[in-house]
Structure formats: C-alpha cells, structure tokens
Amino acid sequence: MCCLSIECQIFIKKIIMKTLKDMTFFERFEADILCGKKVITIRDESESHYQVGSVVDVSTFETGRYFCQLRILSVEPIAFSSLDEDHAKQENMTLPELKSVIQNIYPGIERLFVITYERLA
Template structure:
C-alpha cells in the first residue's frame, strides 16, 4: 500500500472532507487513480486514515485558482503562502484529488 504524509494541522480538514486535494512537487506525484493510500502525520508518523486517489493532474503555481484553495479549505492567498513555505520558488505542482475512505482498516 502506498503512503502519504500531511502536516498535523490538516488532519481535521481531511477527516471532515473539507480538504479533498493536496498539491505536491514532482517527488510526490507517483500516484494513480484508484490507489488506496495510507495517510499519516508528517510530524509523528501517526496513521489517521486512508484515502483513494481520484485524480492526478499537473498545475502551475501561477495557475492556482480560488477553486484549488476551496478544495484545500483555505483562501487562495493562504494556499500560495503555504506552498511557498513548503516548496520555495516552485513553478510546477501536481494536484492529487482524493476521497476519504471509511471502510479500510
């Protein structure tokens, strides 16, 4: 099973279904539609759910929109700031669209 990590601050949004995408760099783009992925916190490695990958698409940083921000449960300004903190100067991102799975242990 594949694995992905998120900062702990995003856990509640993922579990509530408010965060349904994540934007990653090229090193974290190797997911395919239908993959079931174990999700853990980056800080402590605590597994807290599983998600199914529903889409993987390229998106340029300068093409991010309010819709991307809404799917991340933040404003566009917040989204751009977070991305720049994690990936300074990045131009090309990969959007992983996902759904929370409730039937995987």
C-alpha cells in the first residue's frame, strides 16, 4: 500500500476544501441567479457534496469570473424522471427546457440532486 507524504495529504485537503467552497454556473444563468429568479441548481452526484448552511463563492463555468456568494439551504436527491413544474419554476424555465438542459449536461443520468440556495447580499 502506498502512503502519501504529509505534504501531499495537506495539498489534497486544500483542494477538497476549496472545492467545497466554490460553485460554477454557465454564464447564461448569471442574471437569473443575481435577480433571484433561479433559486435551485440540479447537479449529479459528483457535485452533491455541498453542506447545508455553507457559503460558496460562485463564478462562471466558462471563464471562472466571480459574481456572487450563495448559502446552501438544502441538498436533496431526486430522480430525473421526478422533475416537475415546481423544479422548472425554481430554475426559471419550462419543464421541457429544464429536462433538455439537464440531459445536455448530464446525459443518461437518472440520479440527481436538487441544491437549494439563497444569494447573499
């Protein structure tokens, strides 16, 4: 079994802690987040690690440009097939739009997570 040096362990821990404090969104969602029309995000399991009550720095996926902070209110599992009009409304989309966006980002993934947040001033 390979043992990691203390330096490697610290480096990995720093990367993990940074990841827990950051969230990215496509630029096209920025305005809706900033004006409060988009109050949830739907992610796959690899992006479901956010802790309720934590504050995350938010930036654009495309360029990494910071644009706000969010407080995580809840992280709940959901099946793609269970997405409904309420989820679409919270994403500021129609249900067909929401399902299309999710399928484009996470093709073929059924197990997802609804992350509810509030924007901090």
